[in-house]
Amino acid sequence: MPDVSFLLLAAIIIAAIAAFAIPAYKLRKVVEEPFPAEWRVILKRNFPVYRLLPTDLQLQLKKLIKQFIYEKSFTGCAGQEITDEVKVTIAASACILLLNRHSDTYAGLNYIFVYPTAFVAKREIVNSAGLVIEKPKGLLGESWSNGKVILSWEDVVRGNRNFTDGSNVAIHEFAHQLDHESGATNGAPFIGDSKRSENWAAVFSNEFRKLQQAAQRRDETVINYYGATEPAEFFAVVTETFFEKPREMRANHPALFEQLKSYYQVDPSDWIA
Template sequence: MNPIIIIILVAAGLIGWIFIKPKLKELRRDKIRSQPFPKIWREILRQNVPYFYSMPSDLQLQLKQHILVFLSEKAFFGFEGVKINDEVRVTIAAQACLLLLNRKTDYYPKLKSIYVYPAAFITKHQSADSAGVLQNHHRVLSGESWDLGKVVLSWKDTHQGGLVFNDGHNVVIHEFAHQLDQETGAANGAPFVSYKKQKSWSQVLSKEFELLQKQAAKGEETLLDHYGATNPAEFFAVASEVFFERPAAMLRQHQALYRQLQSFYQVNPAIW
């Protein structure tokens, strides 16, 4: 066969696959979403994520369908004695999938693996000082989001976050907000928003970030954790925690911020 014809056929096949692959993936996900939600998983939600039962029934159904897909696509690994079972997987998935409701989603496409430690874990990082000498730094964390396909979580903090859903702190929401942010590149507090919404998003979040920085510098008590003043990426993650966990307070104290997050997440938890 003529080499040119072979090249044309191969190119046509590749182009066809590019168009067909997303459709096949969505068909597979539709099939998964149509499966019954296991009874034991419903009991895990009742025990570990009671917040689920305060949500509107249509969102409960959506969340269960998202959990089914999420757990079919993501790998879990336990460390330091953590055994990965349905309780661990469903508890994490239920909180992570809250961020996907009511909007088109590709289920954290960069994420492949979730690492679970029993409690807070120590991470090691290197940085160069002004003389170029590498310095080792150790941090104790309850969660960490990597843009290379990994989220690391403390099971103790994950479990507590599901049970206590009104304190404005939730490590799963925090780290998966970073995953949304990282879908557009490095985490910078600018997840994907439509072009017509970008200006208002940038203006409101920049203003609120600067306000939190000033309040944190003065040691003022704030609704948003001062950790959100670290950088725009952490501000978006912290604001996401408060949006879902203390929505009424955010709506009162930071209405413009609440409305931006409501538009982004396409839910209104203040009325649940």
């Protein structure tokens, strides 16, 4: 007679394998399905940079969009309806950061909350008397370390349709999610080996300091001054600049451009005029 404990262990192992295999099979099926024609229309309307991408990157982006939408939960806030247009547009913003990188589609991200316009959140600040008080703050987007991104739909669309001004709230917030993959949102995403991390730290520290100086002097710069507030914001802001103003960044900040090119594994100057 077979050992009962052995049979029980075998059953548990089989169940565990099945629990893993079924979602993996479903995901593979989703990714392999044809990209819906109506989704292509949405991309062309709300993410026009898609039309500038080389064919291989277009194919990658469409697969990543399908996976992102399958894996993430979208919730509308303040009356915002969640439609295919909302999902595809936001997914495209997130997934352009993943092209050629062969990484997870934001493994730590589970929920996308979407407001129709800019939203108000309460934030604790220290006033002049040293007291901690709550103060309302208007926001276009937020990225949380507990697997949530919050976005203003109006500003997502505006940022995507004008993909040359260096300002894109969705790219900004998803860059924060990549930053947090290292365990802390501090402007130092997971790079890989120690040598590359050292080079990244040296270049980013130098460029961050230069932006702070430029902001103090009000010098003209291709990088938005908001990046001078802290290293995490610097990484998110230069990511926006890298994707939307690559040629200007390459001309004015070549070392920074090369670090971002190595990290993101694409060169947007090949497809952004």
